[in-house]
Amino acid sequence: MxxxxxxxxxxxxxxxxxxxxxxxxxxxxxxxxxxxxxxxxxxxxxxxxxxxxxxxxxxxxxxxxxxxxxxxxxxxxxxxxxxxxxxxxxxxxxxxxxxxxxxxxxxxxxxxxxxxxxxxxxxxxxxxxxxxxxxxxxxxxxxxxxxxxxxxxxxxxxxxxxxxxxxxxxxxxxxxxxxxxxxxxxxxxxxxxxxxxxxxxxxxxxxxxxxxxETGPVSEWLTPKLVATLLATTAAAAVVFGCELGIVAALQGSGQAGLIGVVIAVWCLSSLAGGYLYGAAHRSRSLYALVAALGLATLPVALGGSWWTFALLLIPAGLACAPSLTASADAVAALAPDRVRGMVTGLQGSSITLGAAFGAPLAGALIDAISPAAAIVTAGLVGVAMAGASALIARR
The missing domain is CATH 1.20.1250.20 (MFS general substrate transporter like domains)
Known part of the structure; x- marks a missing residue:
């Protein structure tokens, strides 16, 4: 050693x-x-x-x-x-x-x-x-x-x-x-x-x-728990990208577009802090609980008005962001056999991409039809629902 x-x-x-x-x-x-x-x-x-x-x-x-x-x-x-x-x-x-x-x-x-x-x-x-x-x-x-x-x-x-x-x-x-x-x-x-x-x-x-x-039969490594992990990862990405689009639309609509970068920077820094605390903690947390917490913490962001209120309301959501993605990567590493690690890690990347492809258009449609606040709330609720579905699949 x-x-x-x-x-x-x-x-x-x-x-x-x-x-x-x-x-x-x-x-x-x-x-x-x-x-x-x-x-x-x-x-x-x-x-x-x-x-x-x-x-x-x-x-x-x-x-x-x-x-x-x-x-x-x-x-x-x-x-x-x-x-x-x-x-x-x-x-x-x-x-x-x-x-x-x-x-x-x-x-x-x-x-x-x-x-x-x-x-x-x-x-x-x-x-x-x-x-x-x-x-x-x-x-x-x-x-x-x-x-x-x-x-x-x-x-x-x-x-x-x-x-x-x-x-x-x-x-x-x-x-x-x-x-x-x-x-x-x-x-x-x-x-x-x-x-x-x-x-x-x-x-x-x-x-x-x-x-x-050879990768071996797919059924040997594409287990229900891995499917649940990938679905939870998609949920986390959908929440983040849907919320981001809602914030951008809200700030642009209220004439605060010049401060979008400041708000996003606060969000990123709070996510960085959350990742630091999660990595330094004694114990891991359930991926599904973290994604559900991310969804729930996103809901109050819909109440934002001025740029500084958005920045403050995003801090709890940011604190849950990096831990969710960290738990996802950790779970994939534990579930992927060495012989197919590249393919499974690629699937994790695809799950993030699909979450963005799903969350952003859904938020955009809700922004046009209702309001940015409706898009943010929906993104959070979708994350909670998909986290719950992932936890049920993992228990099979």
């Missing part, structure tokens, strides 16, 4: 827990590269949106269509890329997806809208799988007893990237040009893909005997 492993088995809490996780071989470099690669990944959507609106002169509905095409591509591609990692190894997938990302961002500024729509679908299908790769590698590098703080650390990294990435993308698109912003995003993907290729983190704890291992 290594010194680092001995330390983390001692049950330490607080910031020492995170120091011990980062002391494990390979975890510190993986965390740093994962954070840096997620900055262009988080800047990409807002950059494309602004390019469609400002560069192509289309409306936000057209920008939403491009986003939907990317979402569909990612939902379909994530499990397929995960299976390819299981069968052929990580580096082949990194070469394939990095080349696809660089190609898309290089030509996207010059494409007419119909071609951009097709490119977004293909780009999503071959998107660099940074989220699933990092979570697979955590499962391979970190002992089971310390995966919860490791995944909490990863969730906090995601929150930080979503504070920085969209701000950088917006500043470049508005202050310079959308073409420059898309070029920077593409360069970020190129550097991130090369860095991951050089690092080549392990994606399974065991070493396969060859590159063509």
């Amino acid at each position: 290594t010194t680092a492993t001995s330390r983390i088995s001692g049950g330490r809490t607080g910031i020492a827990t995170y120091r011990d996780v980062l002391a494990l071989p390979g975890v510190g470099s993986l965390s740093l590269i994962g954070f840096l690669v997620r900055i262009p990944a988080s800047a990409g959507p807002i950059t494309v949106t602004l390019h469609v609106v400002l560069g192509l002169g289309q409306g936000y509905a057209a920008a939403g269509t491009v986003g939907a095409a990317t979402t569909i591509g990612m939902a379909l591609g994530a499990p397929l890329l995960g299976r390819l990692i299981d069968r052929r190894g990580l580096r082949l997938v990194l070469v394939l997806t990095t080349c696809a990302e660089v190609g898309f961002w290089a030509v996207a500024p010059w494409l007419p809208f119909p071609a951009l729509l097709v490119g977004a679908l293909l780009g999503g299908l071959l998107a660099l799988p940074v989220y699933s790769v990092v979570r697979q590698a955590i499962a391979a590098l970190v002992p089971t007893a310390r995966r919860r703080p490791a995944y909490a650390l990863d969730s906090m990294s995601v929150e930080l990237s979503y504070i920085l990435g969209p701000a950088v993308g917006t500043a470049l698109a508005v202050g310079v040009s959308t073409t420059a912003a898309m070029a920077v995003v593409g360069a970020g993907y190129a550097l991130g893909g090369v860095a991951l290729w050089i690092l080549n983190p392990p994606t399974r704890a065991e070493t396969p005997h060859d590159g063509r291992r």
Whole structure:
């Protein structure tokens, strides 16, 4: 047993827990590269949106269509890329997806809208799988007893990237040009893909005997508990994206659009704090209870009016956000056999993508038909209902 492993088995809490996780071989470099690669990944959507609106002169509905095409591509591609990692190894997938990302961002500024729509679908299908790769590698590098703080650390990294990435993308698109912003995003993907290729983190704890291992019968690993975990993950994403759209609509409608970034930043910071507390705690909590708590904590956000009331009301919901996603990643790591870890982690990524694809359009329809408050309340109630359904499925 290594010194680092001995330390983390001692049950330490607080910031020492995170120091011990980062002391494990390979975890510190993986965390740093994962954070840096997620900055262009988080800047990409807002950059494309602004390019469609400002560069192509289309409306936000057209920008939403491009986003939907990317979402569909990612939902379909994530499990397929995960299976390819299981069968052929990580580096082949990194070469394939990095080349696809660089190609898309290089030509996207010059494409007419119909071609951009097709490119977004293909780009999503071959998107660099940074989220699933990092979570697979955590499962391979970190002992089971310390995966919860490791995944909490990863969730906090995601929150930080979503504070920085969209701000950088917006500043470049508005202050310079959308073409420059898309070029920077593409360069970020190129550097991130090369860095991951050089690092080549392990994606399974065991070493396969060859590159063509079979996944086995689906019924052996797609258990009711895994299905319940994926459904709860979809529920959490639906709550977050539905609530976000409702907040944006409410602030725009009341003439406070300039403060949307401040409100979202408070939300992200409270989620970061929740992830820190959850990862440093002595015990885990039920994924289904956490997602239900996220849904319930979202309901009071509908009472917001001024930007500062939204910011305050979002703090409890933010505190439940990162813990829900941390518990999801931890549960998937525990339920996924090593031979299909890539495919199952890809399915988890697809469940998040599907939650966004379900939550945002539902919220948009309710905003147009009723009000932003109705969209926020519905997002919260849907999360509670889906969390309950997930818990029932898990008991089978």
